[in-house]
Amino acid sequence: MAIDILMPALSPTMEEGTLTKWLKKVGDDVKSGDVLAEIETDKATMEIEAVDEGKLLEILVADGTEGVKVNAVIARVGAEGETSAPKPAAQAAPAEKPLPVAQASSTVPAAPAVKAEADPDLPAGTQFESKTVREALREAMAEEMRRDGDVFLMGEEVAEYQGAYKISQGLLDEFGAKRVIDTPITEHGFAGIGVGAAFAGLKPIVEFMTFNFAMQAIDQIINSAAKTLYMSGGQMGCPIVFRGPNGAAARVGAQHSQDYAAWYGMIPGLKVVMPYSAADAKGLLKAAIRDPNPVIFLENEVLYGHHFDVPKLDDYVLPIGKARIHKAGKDITIVSFGMGMSYAIKAAEELAGLGIDAEVIDLRTIRPMDIETVVNSVKKTGRCVTVEEGWPQGSVGSEIAYQIQANAFDYLDAPVGRITGKDVPMPYAANLEKLALPTVGDVIEAVRAVTYR
Amino acid sequence: MAVRPATEKRSRASAPTSATKKTGKISNPAINYQVAEFDKDDELKAYHDMLLIRRFEEKAGQLYGMGLIGGFCHLYIGQEAVVVGIGKALREGEDQVTTSYRDHGHMLACGMDPKGVMAELTGRQGGYSRGKGGSMHMFSREKQFFGGHGIVGAQVPIGAGLAFADKYRGTDNVSVVYFGDGAANQGQVYETFNMAQLWKLPVIFVIENNRYAMGTSVSRSSAQTDFAKRGESFNIPGEQVDGMDVRAVKAAADRAVEWARAGNGPYILEMQTYRYRGHSMSDPAKYRTKDEVQKMRDERDPIEQVRKRLVEKGWASEDDLKEIDKNVRAVVTEAADFASADAEPDPSELWTDILR
Structure with missing residues (x-):
């Protein structure tokens, strides 16, 4: 059976090209590796090599033809006297034929829900x-x-x-x-x-x-x-x-x-x-x-x-992906992690003196993020401030704020506050470095802003 | 520097002794033409294995042209003797192999199933990575093939890490890392050379010098074009090998493997080879002349060399060779048919294999 030579795609984006010239003519013997023709795209001139062996039986697209679609049949190769078999659809235009997919659906399947494990209960009488x-x-x-x-x-x-x-x-x-x-x-x-x-x-x-x-x-x-x-x-x-x-x-x-x-x-x-x-x-x-x-x-x-x-336990292992409620409270949720927790905790202590009862959540894991614990807390308090040392744009706090508005919008009584390091490279001078990092005062101020107090 | 024709006469004169002496001294980095003794079965097997890679790659090029393979596709045509020769010196399924994105030949030489490789190229569920890796990212634990890496040079420390595990566990397995003349200029390669020698890791660095890092020739990109010397300041022995002669590759691989298995540390093999096609499918290869490519094909083709010997020695008739070609084409056609007809991955695969 004769083999169809198709107009090849030479790059992921090519749709058509010019058949510049044939280097073989009808009747020539071709073997794999022989250059059959040159084609031109907007990017480059390339050669088409033969893959199969035989005689060039037919040339279907002449030298100099422009706008030849990818996958169009441009020639046939086979044994002498052979004719081309009827073209199966897949060979003629595989790009147009839908690929066999396991499920004909263009909808994106939902991400699987991840449920974080709770911390193990400490045995009764555990010493610290x-x-x-x-x-x-x-x-x-x-x-x-x-x-x-x-x-x-x-x-x-x-x-x-x-x-x-x-x-x-x-x-x-x-x-x-x-x-x-x-x-x-x-x-x-x-x-x-x-x-x-x-x-x-x-x-x-x-x-x-x-x-x-x-x-x-x-x-x-x-x-x-x-x-x-x-x-x-x-x-x-x-x-x-x-x-x-x-x-x-x-x-x-x-x-x-x-x-x-x-x-x-x-x-x-x-x-x-x-x-x-x-x-x-x-x-x-x-x-x-x-x-x-x-x-x-x-x-x-x-x-x-x-x-x-x-x-004091022989094998103390905690689940990755679970936040810890460091201090329960009812007026506002402060979410932090790592060093940021030291600002959050001190701020909560001082806020208590102002009559603001803050719930402090230590995220502990950034990924996978235990957003459920945060959202549940915000549903209770209606307000949230995030605290971290990193830069503001694309920060962890930005993601938390997104998650809260997506999952607890109706519960919010104020915009989410976000305390981060300042948007500058870290300075060396002691006074400037202090200014670049979050402070307990920053957290208190943000909490007062979103609690309107 | 040029890859010259190997003759058995010339080769015997300059057998290197670095591996057998175990001195850690740098071997003479002149091109090594010593060849391994190949009997009839060796020659026939080498012929078959190289031809399988070539036909597979030609078919991959064809499927790319038909739009069945997407993205980047880097063909190995011309370099077949390197992976086949080295593969013959390894213990399949025990010694580890790691390479770059020009990886189809390496996988076939590791004994991976052409259907699974081709189906990965077309992004189907029956591919080695269930369609989620593509041409550049494929793996087989069974065959100890550790990728398929898309970042130039990244496979080098990874391959050394596999060797680290071999040593840590006290096995005598070796890890072979392939990379190109382009990757040989990456910083992490030298970081790895240093630690591999410092810790005497059983790793063989195979530099496939095909003369062009994408479109930049070795002489335009490398201050030291003698890649066998690239390990000199770390005291890693290295040799230049005629990478177009599968017997020379096998002989060199034997020396390197013996060296590494015996606990002497890393070894560098610079394979002087040549890729006939462009860097990837969309590369018209304007940076070299057609004559250069044609000359290499006519005079140095790795498969043609074996074919000639088989016929000259009366080990195979033209009909025998045609039969081999027919069988190889059947395997490749079967792989292509499978890869064209197989289903795309189920949409649920989007979310699998992110974490264990």
């Missing part, structure tokens, strides 16, 4: 001990490394130096150099090596000395770690934790003071955790290490030394 966030993070890693030999820690100065911020202090002694690995200063490279190890089924904890340096590695985090499960149709998986301090420390200037919560919070395929308290830091880091997905774990240098009560 005061610990710093630093100690909590260290314990979480050590416990998980004891539990699972596939868990290892890599990063700059994590081993012999005992951690730039001493989070990994003592881990080298306990687990040895095979599992606590000093890397060269090469974020892009070691993030990629971590991703490869995770593809192979190991469970790396990749420490960035700060998330500011992870910008060097963001391609591996997003394009490789976050997207590969999807791009592989569910085959690959990347059980990895990227962790380290995030956001402003103190007087380190613009390149070392940036909050990435909103950046990573946008990416499907990632989970993003940003704890405030030591208990949450411990329970959520353990959960992150066990999670089969890539988890961005955003810590804060200022909080490392803060003390919190941590449950």
Whole structure:
């Protein structure tokens, strides 16, 4: 049977082109790889190569013809004496024929609803001990490394130096150099090596000395770690934790003071955790290490030394994706996470003195976001202020405000207030740095504005 | 620098010894023409495997022209000897393979099913990624093929990470990372070279030097065009190999694999090869002359070299070869038919495989 040669598409957008000239004539023998003709598009001149072997039986579109539609039959190749078989519709114009789809529907299926698990109930009589966030993070890693030999820690100065911020202090002694690995200063490279190890089924904890340096590695985090499960149709998986301090420390200037919560919070395929308290830091880091997905774990240098009560339990694991109501209240909902919580909590205390009873929600996880807890609270209070250190445009607060207006519009008694860092690179001067960051006063002011008091 | 015709006579004289000496010293980066001994079965298998890739790619080009394959499509025609020769030195399903977006040949050489690969190219549910990855993003855990990466150079640290896992677990598997002369200028490649040698990771870096990074020739993009030397400052041994001769590729791969399996660390193989087609389907390849391409096809074609030897040695008649071609075409046609008729993914697939 003779084979139809079709006008090819040479780019994703090409619809038609000019058949400039034939390089073979009727009767010529052609074999695969032979150039049959030249065609021209608005972008380029290209050659059509033969795929099948035989004799050029017919030329149906002459040299110099313009506006030849993609998939039009331009020639036939076959054995001598053959005629073209009746053209099946699919070959003549596959572009016009609807593709076989499993479901002939152009409507976008709804996203599956995700229901966050509640925190586990603490056993009766659970004791608490005061610990710093630093100690909590260290314990979480050590416990998980004891539990699972596939868990290892890599990063700059994590081993012999005992951690730039001493989070990994003592881990080298306990687990040895095979599992606590000093890397060269090469974020892009070691993030990629971590991703490869995770593809192979190991469970790396990749420490960035700060998330500011992870910008060097963001391609591996997003394009490789976050997207590969999807791009592989569910085959690959990347059980990895990227962790380290995030956001402003103190007087380190613009390149070392940036909050990435909103950046990573946008990416499907990632989970993003940003704890405030030591208990949450411990329970959520353990959960992150066990999670089969890539988890961005955003810590804060200022909080490392803060003390919190941590449950004295052998295996304290918290659910990723669940917000925590830090303080119940009825007049307004204040939503924050990470370092922002310290402003929110102090503001709530002062607001109580003004007769405003604030409910404070610690989001804890940025992605997946527990918007249900926020919405339920706003339905009760009718007002909301968000607090974070990151920049305003495209901030986490912006997303929360969107979700509230979409899900609790009728319950709102005032516009949602949003406190963020100022829309400037972080200045170095002490006074300017203070002005660039949110303050307790900013939060109080915003709450008073939306409560009209 | 030019890829010259390999002759068995010349090759024997310059067998490198870097792999066998295990000194970690840099081998002489002159092009290595040593070839592996191929018996009749080896030659026939190589012929079949390379022809399968070529016919598959020709068909993919055709389906692209018909609008059945969308987006970007990068064909491997001309470079077939590289993946087939290296594949012969690996343990299928154990050693890991990672590459860039020009990945169809690598997948076929790993033993992946042509139907599943082609159906992924057409974005159908029977594709390796259920239609969600496309030409540049395909994977097979079963065959230990770890992509298919669309970002130039990103596969290099990932491949080293797979080798890290091999070493961590104490296996003697090796990881092969393919990348091009273009990717060889990416920073993360050198970050990876450094750590791979520092930690003695069992990874083989195969630089497929096809002379053009998209449209920029090696001489216009690279201060050091001798890619085998690119590991020199990290003490990674490297050699230049005639990547158009499948036997030379196999011989070099054997040395590299032996080196890495034995725990000596990484190894660089610069494969001097050539792509006949443009960078992608929409590239008219104006940056080189037609004569250059034609000369390569006429004088250096990897499949033609094997065909000639098979006939000269009396290991296959023209009819035998036609029979192989017929069988290969049948497999490719079956793959194309499947990929054209298979259903698109169910709309519910939009929301699956985002998180586990």
